Amino acid sequence: MSKATAQIITSYGRRYIVRTPQGQTFDATTRGKRVDFACGDEVHISPINAEQVVIEDYLPRTSLLYRQDAFKSKLIAANVTQLLVVLAAVPSPSELLLQRALLAAEAAEIRAVIVLNKADLPETAAWAQKLAFYTTLGYPLLTVSALAGADALRPVLQGQTNIFLGQSGMGKSTLTNALLGNAAARVGDISTRLDSGRHTTTHAQLYDLDAHTRLIDSPGLQAFGLHHLHATDLLHYFPDLRGLAGQCRFHNCRHQQEPGCAVKAAAAAGSIKPERLAFLQAVSAELMP
Ligand SMILES: Nc1nc2c(ncn2[C@@H]2O[C@H](COP(=O)(O)OP(=O)(O)OP(=O)(O)O)[C@@H](O)[C@H]2O)c(=O)[nH]1
Numbered sequence: 001m002s003k004a005t006a007q008i009i010t011s012y013g014r015r016y017i018v019r020t021p022q023g024q025t026f027d028a029t030t031r032g033k034r035v036d037f038a039c040g041d042e043v044h045i046s047p048i049n050a051e052q053v054v055i056e057d058y059l060p061r062t063s064l065l066y067r068q069d070a071f072k073s074k075l076i077a078a079n080v081t082q083l084l085v086v087l088a089a090v091p092s093p094s095e096l097l098l099q100r101a102l103l104a105a106e107a108a109e110i111r112a113v114i115v116l117n118k119a120d121l122p123e124t125a126a127w128a129q130k131l132a133f134y135t136t137l138g139y140p141l142l143t144v145s146a147l148a149g150a151d152a153l154r155p156v157l158q159g160q161t162n163i164f165l166g167q168s169g170m171g172k173s174t175l176t177n178a179l180l181g182n183a184a185a186r187v188g189d190i191s192t193r194l195d196s197g198r199h200t201t202t203h204a205q206l207y208d209l210d211a212h213t214r215l216i217d218s219p220g221l222q223a224f225g226l227h228h229l230h231a232t233d234l235l236h237y238f239p240d241l242r243g244l245a246g247q248c249r250f251h252n253c254r255h256q257q258e259p260g261c262a263v264k265a266a267a268a269a270g271s272i273k274p275e276r277l278a279f280l281q282a283v284s285a286e287l288m289p
């Protein structure tokens, strides 16, 4: 007998809401202590009763994103096709988090877009200048004000399974609500079912913007999980450095103290930004070889 499938549209850690292809939603739990499921996962389900199902397993994923806390990596979302890193000049954004997000997107082989929110604030202009560097790497930069609407994002989101990621307070939920308009109230009903009516973002939640476009709003995060990457692959995830791959003397060069490092040579010659070498070295030092 073939099992029914559904998609996880909300993940609360141990509990989930899934939606069937017919549009029915169910509260869902897992067997045993399994927590290796994420918002966006396509899953096999078995019924318990009219409202509840058990998630049996996930289907093959096209992508997977991780966040990292002090102890371990946790799943953020599966099957996303486009990552939108949301930054705002206030409260102070982390350029390091942006760089790690772009790396995570490259490693997951998904598109990355930078959204600079709060364009209405005077502090935003300086950040727009600072972030212009990333457009030279090929990442689109969109400056918006969620308070004035987020329609400028629609053409970029169209047809993709998108996720807003960024630190707390950058405006991810405000942007999401601006994009959802009236639909927000409907989906709000779902989130209060398991979340005792709280309004801050405590879980990842998937919304339909139209028949072809999905958007996941996610809780503010401190760090992307990069532990699943290998240090020797890192150069491929840097659009400005990947041309140097294979040019270091040692094939497993970590671009730290090794002699004959092509990346250090390029930095010394001024052909790459020294900040990028420093970031490469910092991430490389964190990872398994
Ligand atoms: N001035 C200004 N304020 C904004 C804008 N967008 C959001 N805000 C405000 O910024 C604050 C944080 O917005 P949220 O949408 O809750 O931020 P978030 O990124 O979802 O935060 P978490 O849910 O904690 O991850 C709120 O007080 C918003 O009203 C904007 O474009 N301009």
Ligand SMILES: [Zn+2]
Binding pocket: 248, 249, 253, 254, 255, 256, 258, 260, 261, 262, 263, 264
């Ligand atoms: Zn090297």
